[in-house]
Amino acid sequence: MTIRYPNGKKYVPKAQAASRNKTDISFSNRGKTLEDELNETNEYYVSNGIAVIHKKPVPIQIVNVKYPARSAAVITEAYFRSPSTTDYNGVWEGKHIDFEAKETKNKTSFPLQNIHEHQVEHMKNVCKQQGIAFLIVKFSTLDRYFIVLYENFAKKWQRMIDGGRKSITLSEMEEISIEIKPGYRPRLDYLHALKENQITVETIERQEKL
DSSP, X not given: OOOBOTTSOBOOOHHHHHTOOHHHHHHHTTTOOHHHHHHHHHHHHHHTTSOEEEEOOOOEEEEEEEEEETTEEEEEEEEESSOOOOSEEEEETTEEEEEEEEEEOOSSEEEGGGSOHHHHHHHHHHHHTTOEEEEEEXXXXXXXXXXXXXXXXXXXXXXXXXXXXXXXXXXXXXXXXXXXXXXXXXXXXHHHHHHHTTOOHHHHHHHHTO
């Protein structure tokens, strides 16, 4: 007999659910973007009273809309009202959290062309105000995730400005970042990764000096 919840989903006994291994978890998340994974994680944080972090709305000015049907509207022309800053911000244990999320299919490096100068300036300003700013980078082909604190990213950015390498190699990423191990709930527990690596007041003070 198949038992289903009121929403139609099949009931899975706890013992069976607990037996799911990492491969099962990885398979169930195939096709999801980094944004999807972070949004699910942030919903978990809010519902469990851990933090309040949301994706920022994109500042778009709508110019023209067509109505092919009474119940449907199609935006045919729009433009950005101002340059966007970072993707996510919020509050966690009294600290302001601000970060950019990026994906790359590159297996060996993360191209810095994916980041804009005004975003770097924004993260710098956040750090000056004692917030915690960072990037979450997903190497989608490798299914690996990294937190790059602004203080470490800034050095690689400056290297590019000075005429050096225009990317962060995977080996450099492993050296300067905190790797997030994907899980089930939450999918990407980046706050636990930060806490486990002692991202404290001392980190904030170092970032303020940059």
